[in-house]
Amino acid sequence: MIVFFPTYARRLPGGDRWRAVVAGMVTRPLPPRSRRRAMAVAVLKRLLDLDETQVASPVFQHRADAFLFQRVAGRTVRVAFAGREYAAGQTDRSGHFHAEIDLEEGQVRASVAPACGAGDWITYEGLVEDDERETLTGPGGRIQLVDPHGLSVISDIDDTVKDTNVANRRELLANTFVREFRAVPGMADLYRAWRDAGTAFHYVSASPWQLADCLDAFLADVGLPAGSLHLKLFRLKDSTPLGRLPSRKRSKRRVIERIMEEFPGRRFLLVGDSGERDPEVYAAVAKRRGDQVAGIAIRAVAGRASREKLQARLARLARRLPSGGLRLFDDAEELQELSNAF
Secondary structure: OEEEOOEEEEEOOOOOEEEEEEEEEEEEEOOOOOHHHHHHHHHHHHHHOOOHHHHOOHHHHHHHHOOOEEEOOOOEEEEEEOOEEEEEEEOOOOOEEEEEEEEEHHHHHHOEOOOOOOOOEEEEEEEEEOOOOOEEEOOOEEEEEEOOOEEEEEEOOEOOOEEOOOOOHHHHHHHHHOOOOEEOOOHHHHHHHHHHOOOEEEEEEEEEHHHHHHHHHHHHHHOOOOOEEEEEOOOOOOOOOOOOOOOOOHHHHHHHHHHHHHOOOEEEEEEEEOOOOHHHHHHHHHHHOOOOEEEEEEEOOOOOOOHHHHHHHHHHHHOOOOOOOEEEEOOHHHHOOHHHHO
16 A cells, blocks of 8 residues: 655756655555454553444544554555656655655646645656565655745644644544544634745644545645645554654754755745644744744643743743744734735
8 A cells, every 4th residue: 555645846946847755655454353453452442441432433443544554665666747657766664765756847737736725736646566566556646846936834733733632642642543633723714815825835743654644634624725744753663553642853843944945945934833842943943044934933722831931931932033033822813914924
Protein backbone atom coordinates (compact mmCIF):
# COMPACT_ATOMS: atom_id res chain seq x y z
CA MET A 1 0.00 0.00 0.00
CA ILE A 2 1.43 3.39 -1.01
CA VAL A 3 0.53 6.69 0.64
CA PHE A 4 1.81 9.85 -1.04
CA PHE A 5 2.06 13.01 1.08
CA PRO A 6 0.96 16.42 -0.25
CA THR A 7 4.17 18.31 -1.03
CA TYR A 8 5.34 21.37 -2.95
CA ALA A 9 7.43 22.36 -5.96
CA ARG A 10 9.53 25.47 -6.47
CA ARG A 11 10.48 27.19 -9.71
CA LEU A 12 14.19 26.94 -10.50
CA PRO A 13 16.29 29.89 -11.72
CA GLY A 14 15.69 30.48 -15.40
CA GLY A 15 11.95 30.06 -15.10
CA ASP A 16 11.36 27.02 -17.32
CA ARG A 17 11.83 24.19 -14.78
CA TRP A 18 10.36 23.19 -11.43
CA ARG A 19 11.89 21.09 -8.64
CA ALA A 20 9.14 18.89 -7.19
CA VAL A 21 9.28 17.01 -3.89
CA VAL A 22 7.81 13.49 -3.92
CA ALA A 23 7.38 11.77 -0.55
CA GLY A 24 5.35 9.03 1.05
CA MET A 25 5.46 5.62 2.69
CA VAL A 26 4.88 1.99 1.76
CA THR A 27 3.18 -0.28 4.28
CA ARG A 28 1.51 -3.66 4.60
CA PRO A 29 -1.66 -3.96 6.75
CA LEU A 30 -1.54 -6.31 9.72
CA PRO A 31 -3.80 -9.34 9.26
CA PRO A 32 -7.23 -8.71 10.88
CA ARG A 33 -6.77 -11.56 13.36
CA SER A 34 -3.06 -11.20 14.02
CA ARG A 35 -1.75 -11.40 17.59
CA ARG A 36 0.02 -8.05 17.30
CA ARG A 37 -3.13 -6.30 16.16
CA ALA A 38 -5.22 -7.86 18.92
CA MET A 39 -2.71 -6.79 21.57
CA ALA A 40 -2.57 -3.20 20.25
CA VAL A 41 -6.33 -2.85 20.20
CA ALA A 42 -6.56 -4.30 23.71
CA VAL A 43 -4.07 -1.75 25.04
CA LEU A 44 -5.92 1.14 23.39
CA LYS A 45 -9.19 -0.16 24.77
CA ARG A 46 -7.76 -0.17 28.28
CA LEU A 47 -6.03 3.21 27.98
CA LEU A 48 -9.18 4.91 26.72
CA ASP A 49 -11.63 2.87 28.81
CA LEU A 50 -13.60 1.92 25.70
CA ASP A 51 -16.55 -0.40 25.52
CA GLU A 52 -17.15 -2.86 22.70
CA THR A 53 -19.44 -0.44 20.86
CA GLN A 54 -16.72 2.22 20.77
CA VAL A 55 -14.10 -0.28 19.66
CA ALA A 56 -16.38 -1.36 16.81
CA SER A 57 -17.14 2.22 15.73
CA PRO A 58 -16.01 3.28 12.22
CA VAL A 59 -13.98 6.17 13.65
CA PHE A 60 -11.94 3.96 15.97
CA GLN A 61 -11.45 1.24 13.36
CA HIS A 62 -10.29 3.74 10.72
CA ARG A 63 -7.90 5.60 13.03
CA ALA A 64 -6.48 2.42 14.56
CA ASP A 65 -5.89 0.98 11.09
CA ALA A 66 -3.73 4.02 10.31
CA PHE A 67 -1.25 2.75 12.93
CA LEU A 68 -1.61 -1.02 12.65
CA PHE A 69 0.66 -1.97 9.80
CA GLN A 70 4.09 -3.31 8.93
CA ARG A 71 6.56 -0.89 7.39
CA VAL A 72 7.98 -2.14 4.09
CA ALA A 73 11.65 -1.31 3.50
CA GLY A 74 13.71 -1.68 0.34
CA ARG A 75 10.88 -1.21 -2.16
CA THR A 76 11.60 0.68 -5.37
CA VAL A 77 9.16 3.52 -5.98
CA ARG A 78 8.56 5.20 -9.32
CA VAL A 79 6.30 8.08 -10.28
CA ALA A 80 4.93 9.34 -13.58
CA PHE A 81 4.21 12.93 -14.59
CA ALA A 82 2.25 13.38 -17.83
CA GLY A 83 3.27 9.91 -18.97
CA ARG A 84 6.99 10.26 -18.21
CA GLU A 85 8.38 8.00 -15.48
CA TYR A 86 10.95 8.92 -12.82
CA ALA A 87 12.71 7.03 -10.03
CA ALA A 88 11.66 8.13 -6.54
CA GLY A 89 14.21 6.01 -4.67
CA GLN A 90 13.73 3.13 -2.27
CA THR A 91 11.87 2.95 1.00
CA ASP A 92 14.03 3.19 4.11
CA ARG A 93 13.70 1.19 7.33
CA SER A 94 10.62 3.19 8.31
CA GLY A 95 8.96 2.53 4.95
CA HIS A 96 9.36 6.16 3.89
CA PHE A 97 10.76 7.53 0.65
CA HIS A 98 11.66 11.04 -0.46
CA ALA A 99 12.92 12.41 -3.77
CA GLU A 100 13.33 15.67 -5.64
CA ILE A 101 12.48 15.58 -9.33
CA ASP A 102 13.10 18.32 -11.91
CA LEU A 103 10.23 18.86 -14.33
CA GLU A 104 10.01 20.93 -17.50
CA GLU A 105 7.38 23.65 -17.69
CA GLY A 106 5.44 21.70 -20.31
CA GLN A 107 5.25 18.61 -18.10
CA VAL A 108 4.06 20.72 -15.19
CA ARG A 109 1.31 22.36 -17.20
CA ALA A 110 0.21 18.98 -18.56
CA SER A 111 -0.11 17.69 -14.98
CA VAL A 112 -2.12 20.57 -13.49
CA ALA A 113 -5.05 19.43 -11.34
CA PRO A 114 -8.30 21.28 -10.69
CA ALA A 115 -7.65 24.28 -8.46
CA CYS A 116 -7.21 23.44 -4.78
CA GLY A 117 -6.68 27.03 -3.70
CA ALA A 118 -4.22 29.76 -4.50
CA GLY A 119 -1.94 28.79 -7.37
CA ASP A 120 -1.88 25.41 -9.10
CA TRP A 121 -1.47 21.82 -8.01
CA ILE A 122 -0.14 19.01 -10.16
CA THR A 123 -0.85 15.31 -9.85
CA TYR A 124 1.17 12.18 -10.61
CA GLU A 125 0.82 8.41 -10.61
CA GLY A 126 2.81 6.09 -8.36
CA LEU A 127 4.25 2.62 -8.81
CA VAL A 128 5.96 0.25 -6.36
CA GLU A 129 7.35 -3.27 -6.72
CA ASP A 130 6.01 -5.91 -4.33
CA ASP A 131 7.70 -9.05 -2.98
CA GLU A 132 7.38 -10.87 -6.31
CA ARG A 133 8.69 -7.82 -8.19
CA GLU A 134 5.30 -7.24 -9.71
CA THR A 135 4.45 -3.60 -10.29
CA LEU A 136 1.59 -2.27 -8.19
CA THR A 137 -0.10 1.01 -9.02
CA GLY A 138 -0.59 3.42 -6.16
CA PRO A 139 -3.30 6.06 -5.72
CA GLY A 140 -1.04 8.86 -6.92
CA GLY A 141 -0.16 12.12 -5.26
CA ARG A 142 -0.35 15.88 -5.61
CA ILE A 143 2.12 18.73 -5.43
CA GLN A 144 1.51 22.42 -4.78
CA LEU A 145 3.25 24.84 -7.19
CA VAL A 146 4.63 27.69 -5.07
CA ASP A 147 5.95 30.81 -6.82
CA PRO A 148 9.29 32.32 -5.75
CA HIS A 149 7.64 35.45 -4.34
CA GLY A 150 4.54 36.04 -2.22
CA LEU A 151 3.22 35.15 1.23
CA SER A 152 3.05 31.71 2.83
CA VAL A 153 1.42 30.61 6.08
CA ILE A 154 3.24 27.96 8.08
CA SER A 155 0.58 26.56 10.39
CA ASP A 156 0.48 24.05 13.19
CA ILE A 157 -2.53 21.68 13.20
CA ASP A 158 -3.29 20.38 16.71
CA ASP A 159 -4.98 23.05 18.85
CA THR A 160 -4.34 25.63 16.13
CA VAL A 161 -6.86 24.57 13.47
CA LYS A 162 -8.02 21.27 15.05
CA ASP A 163 -9.20 20.80 18.65
CA THR A 164 -6.92 18.11 20.10
CA ASN A 165 -6.08 19.08 23.70
CA VAL A 166 -2.47 17.95 23.42
CA ALA A 167 -1.75 19.03 27.01
CA ASN A 168 -4.07 16.29 28.35
CA ARG A 169 -2.75 12.87 27.30
CA ARG A 170 -6.04 11.06 27.78
CA GLU A 171 -7.94 13.68 25.79
CA LEU A 172 -5.22 13.64 23.14
CA LEU A 173 -5.65 9.90 22.66
CA ALA A 174 -9.45 10.13 22.66
CA ASN A 175 -9.41 12.93 20.10
CA THR A 176 -6.96 10.94 17.98
CA PHE A 177 -8.64 7.53 18.04
CA VAL A 178 -12.28 7.81 19.12
CA ARG A 179 -13.84 11.16 18.23
CA GLU A 180 -14.47 12.85 14.95
CA PHE A 181 -11.91 15.57 14.32
CA ARG A 182 -13.25 19.03 15.23
CA ALA A 183 -12.12 22.31 13.68
CA VAL A 184 -11.21 25.31 15.81
CA PRO A 185 -14.07 27.77 15.18
CA GLY A 186 -13.36 30.47 12.65
CA MET A 187 -9.96 29.26 11.47
CA ALA A 188 -11.22 27.81 8.18
CA ASP A 189 -12.90 31.12 7.25
CA LEU A 190 -9.77 33.04 8.20
CA TYR A 191 -7.43 30.78 6.23
CA ARG A 192 -9.71 30.83 3.18
CA ALA A 193 -9.62 34.64 3.20
CA TRP A 194 -5.83 34.48 3.22
CA ARG A 195 -5.83 31.83 0.49
CA ASP A 196 -8.12 33.97 -1.69
CA ALA A 197 -5.56 36.78 -1.35
CA GLY A 198 -2.94 34.48 -2.91
CA THR A 199 -1.39 32.91 0.20
CA ALA A 200 0.18 29.43 0.05
CA PHE A 201 -0.05 27.04 3.01
CA HIS A 202 2.35 24.61 4.68
CA TYR A 203 1.06 22.57 7.64
CA VAL A 204 3.96 21.67 9.96
CA SER A 205 2.83 19.53 12.88
CA ALA A 206 4.00 17.05 15.49
CA SER A 207 1.16 14.72 14.48
CA PRO A 208 2.51 11.36 13.22
CA TRP A 209 2.75 10.57 9.52
CA GLN A 210 0.35 7.68 10.07
CA LEU A 211 -2.45 10.26 10.23
CA ALA A 212 -1.51 11.94 6.94
CA ASP A 213 -4.58 10.71 5.04
CA CYS A 214 -6.92 11.41 7.97
CA LEU A 215 -5.59 14.94 8.44
CA ASP A 216 -5.61 15.69 4.72
CA ALA A 217 -9.26 14.62 4.60
CA PHE A 218 -10.02 16.73 7.69
CA LEU A 219 -8.58 19.86 6.08
CA ALA A 220 -10.76 19.36 3.02
CA ASP A 221 -13.89 18.43 4.97
CA VAL A 222 -13.86 21.56 7.15
CA GLY A 223 -12.88 23.91 4.32
CA LEU A 224 -9.30 24.64 5.32
CA PRO A 225 -7.03 25.43 2.35
CA ALA A 226 -4.99 22.60 0.92
CA GLY A 227 -1.28 22.78 1.61
CA SER A 228 1.84 20.69 1.90
CA LEU A 229 1.90 18.39 4.94
CA HIS A 230 4.99 18.07 7.14
CA LEU A 231 4.37 15.64 10.01
CA LYS A 232 6.57 13.73 12.45
CA LEU A 233 8.15 10.34 12.02
CA PHE A 234 6.71 8.06 14.68
CA ARG A 235 8.44 4.72 15.20
CA LEU A 236 7.96 1.88 17.64
CA LYS A 237 9.49 -1.58 17.33
CA ASP A 238 6.14 -3.21 16.72
CA SER A 239 4.70 -0.36 14.60
CA THR A 240 1.76 0.08 16.92
CA PRO A 241 0.66 3.11 18.97
CA LEU A 242 1.56 1.60 22.34
CA GLY A 243 3.55 4.59 23.51
CA ARG A 244 3.03 8.26 23.82
CA LEU A 245 2.46 10.30 20.70
CA PRO A 246 5.44 12.50 19.82
CA SER A 247 6.01 16.01 21.10
CA ARG A 248 7.43 19.00 19.27
CA LYS A 249 11.23 19.15 19.25
CA ARG A 250 13.97 20.77 17.21
CA SER A 251 12.84 18.85 14.13
CA LYS A 252 9.91 21.23 13.72
CA ARG A 253 12.22 24.22 13.55
CA ARG A 254 14.43 22.45 11.00
CA VAL A 255 11.44 21.71 8.75
CA ILE A 256 10.27 25.33 8.89
CA GLU A 257 13.73 26.69 8.15
CA ARG A 258 14.12 24.27 5.24
CA ILE A 259 10.90 25.55 3.67
CA MET A 260 12.03 29.15 4.13
CA GLU A 261 15.46 28.40 2.66
CA GLU A 262 13.86 26.97 -0.47
CA PHE A 263 11.72 30.10 -0.94
CA PRO A 264 14.09 32.98 -0.07
CA GLY A 265 11.90 35.50 -1.90
CA ARG A 266 8.74 34.70 0.08
CA ARG A 267 7.57 36.00 3.46
CA PHE A 268 6.02 33.73 6.05
CA LEU A 269 3.36 34.13 8.73
CA LEU A 270 3.82 31.54 11.50
CA VAL A 271 0.59 30.44 13.19
CA GLY A 272 0.51 28.10 16.19
CA ASP A 273 -0.76 27.70 19.73
CA SER A 274 0.45 28.06 23.30
CA GLY A 275 -0.17 24.42 24.28
CA GLU A 276 3.39 23.24 23.70
CA ARG A 277 6.48 24.88 22.19
CA ASP A 278 5.20 26.77 19.14
CA PRO A 279 6.02 30.23 20.58
CA GLU A 280 9.62 29.24 21.34
CA VAL A 281 10.10 27.45 18.02
CA TYR A 282 8.69 30.36 16.01
CA ALA A 283 10.69 32.95 17.96
CA ALA A 284 13.88 30.98 17.28
CA VAL A 285 13.04 30.89 13.56
CA ALA A 286 12.32 34.62 13.54
CA LYS A 287 15.62 35.34 15.28
CA ARG A 288 17.52 33.47 12.53
CA ARG A 289 15.42 34.49 9.53
CA GLY A 290 13.71 37.69 10.62
CA ASP A 291 13.71 39.23 7.14
CA GLN A 292 11.34 36.48 5.97
CA VAL A 293 8.99 36.37 8.96
CA ALA A 294 5.90 38.52 8.41
CA GLY A 295 4.64 37.81 11.92
CA ILE A 296 3.84 35.21 14.57
CA ALA A 297 0.29 34.49 15.76
CA ILE A 298 -0.25 32.24 18.79
CA ARG A 299 -3.68 30.90 19.77
CA ALA A 300 -4.18 30.80 23.54
CA VAL A 301 -5.28 27.35 24.72
CA ALA A 302 -6.21 26.20 28.18
CA GLY A 303 -3.31 24.67 30.08
CA ARG A 304 -1.69 24.39 33.46
CA ALA A 305 -0.29 27.93 33.34
CA SER A 306 -2.47 30.95 34.09
CA ARG A 307 -3.22 33.64 31.54
CA GLU A 308 -0.77 35.94 33.33
CA LYS A 309 2.03 33.37 33.06
CA LEU A 310 1.26 32.82 29.39
CA GLN A 311 1.41 36.54 28.69
CA ALA A 312 4.70 36.82 30.59
CA ARG A 313 6.09 33.89 28.60
CA LEU A 314 5.21 35.54 25.30
CA ALA A 315 6.43 38.94 26.46
CA ARG A 316 9.89 37.46 27.10
CA LEU A 317 9.95 36.03 23.57
CA ALA A 318 8.56 39.23 22.02
CA ARG A 319 11.50 41.23 23.38
CA ARG A 320 13.73 39.42 20.88
CA LEU A 321 11.47 40.36 17.96
CA PRO A 322 10.44 43.56 16.16
CA SER A 323 7.58 45.46 17.81
CA GLY A 324 4.26 43.78 17.07
CA GLY A 325 5.97 40.72 15.64
CA LEU A 326 4.23 38.30 18.02
CA ARG A 327 0.57 38.42 18.93
CA LEU A 328 -1.64 36.27 21.15
CA PHE A 329 -5.21 35.57 20.05
CA ASP A 330 -8.21 33.76 21.49
CA ASP A 331 -10.52 33.92 18.49
CA ALA A 332 -9.85 33.79 14.76
CA GLU A 333 -11.71 37.06 14.28
CA GLU A 334 -8.87 38.83 16.08
CA LEU A 335 -6.63 38.04 13.10
CA GLN A 336 -9.03 39.18 10.38
CA GLU A 337 -7.25 42.50 10.15
CA LEU A 338 -4.14 40.72 8.95
CA SER A 339 -5.96 39.88 5.71
CA ASN A 340 -5.75 43.54 4.73
CA ALA A 341 -1.97 43.43 5.01
CA PHE A 342 -1.74 40.53 2.57
